Amino acid sequence: MPLTETPTLTVRSLLVWGLLAGLVGGLLAFGFASVFGEPAVERAIALEESAGGHSHGGDGHSHAEEPTEEPADEPVSRAFQATGGLGIGAVAYGLGLGGLFGIAFAFAYGRVGRLTPRATALALAGFGYVAVVLVPFLTYPANPPAVGQAGTIEERTALYFAMIAVSVVAAVLAGAATTRLTPRLGGWPAGVLAAVGYVVVVTAVAKLLPSYREVPDGFPGDLLWEFRIASLGTSAVLWAGIGVVFAVLLHRGTARR
Numbered sequence: 001m002p003l004t005e006t007p008t009l010t011v012r013s014l015l016v017w018g019l020l021a022g023l024v025g026g027l028l029a030f031g032f033a034s035v036f037g038e039p040a041v042e043r044a045i046a047l048e049e050s051a052g053g054h055s056h057g058g059d060g061h062s063h064a065e066e067p068t069e070e071p072a073d074e075p076v077s078r079a080f081q082a083t084g085g086l087g088i089g090a091v092a093y094g095l096g097l098g099g100l101f102g103i104a105f106a107f108a109y110g111r112v113g114r115l116t117p118r119a120t121a122l123a124l125a126g127f128g129y130v131a132v133v134l135v136p137f138l139t140y141p142a143n144p145p146a147v148g149q150a151g152t153i154e155e156r157t158a159l160y161f162a163m164i165a166v167s168v169v170a171a172v173l174a175g176a177a178t179t180r181l182t183p184r185l186g187g188w189p190a191g192v193l194a195a196v197g198y199v200v201v202v203t204a205v206a207k208l209l210p211s212y213r214e215v216p217d218g219f220p221g222d223l224l225w226e227f228r229i230a231s232l233g234t235s236a237v238l239w240a241g242i243g244v245v246f247a248v249l250l251h252r253g254t255a256r257r
Contacts, residue, residue: 009109009117009254014102017249018242022098023091025241030090032237037230038086040144043223048146090238098242101128105246111179117254118247125243131171133235136163137228139206144227148214159209166205174198 101124109120140160148156174194181190215224 018098018102021245022094026091026094028241029238040227044144121247129239135167142231
């Protein structure tokens with residue numbers, strides 16, 4: 001049923017519920033990242049500082065005995081980055097994502113199958129995680145400090161966001177294809193066919209995009225693995241938190257009205 005035919009579901013209420021869900025999801029993601037992500041970041045920073053203390057830029061010349069200027073104070077301390085800075089960033093990102101989630105739900109509800117409102121919210125969170133986080137991550141995974149060349153960071157960032165755009169557009173087209181094919185093929189066959197098309201498209205694009213192998217020799221593989229798993233886990237907690245909280249608010253709000 002289109003949103004306009006359901007008076008209890010207005011864009012304003014969906015946006016408010018999305019913001020509340022994003023706030024909760026951001027706090028949950030902050031807690032997960034503090035426990036599981038920050039230890040890996042601390043280890044990587046220690047490795048980076050240890051390597052930087054012997055040479056700069058890999059030129060093979062030691063600078064231990066050269067006179068140096070007093071290092072300037074960091075504009076933001078590492079302690080604040082790991083606590084307040086991480087929390088503010090997680091909550092701000094959660095609020096923005098939650099607002100977009102509410103708007104996306106307003107568009108998706110009643111147009112993708114015959115799912116209930118709560119089922120639509122949970123499915124949207126799952127599809128969003130796959131399209132926005134997982135697929136781009138498989139092409140350009142997150143790197144901890146001390147991994148990656150400074151000269152390629154802008155290009156890598158641009159390609160990462162390009163992959164997100166391709167994945168999201170392909171996911172939207174796959175959803176539209178499912179809706180169109182369902183009357184002819186049935187729900188499951190149409191969904192499977194659209195999913196296969198999505199995988200083919202994103203795989204082809206990923207193969208065409210340039211790849212980067214910038215992990216330095218000797219960098220601990222377990223640390224790299226730990227950081228990347230924590231990165232995926234943080235995003236999973238955020239998206240799951242938004243989906244579940246939004247579904248609960250949606251149910252309570254519609255039931256009360």
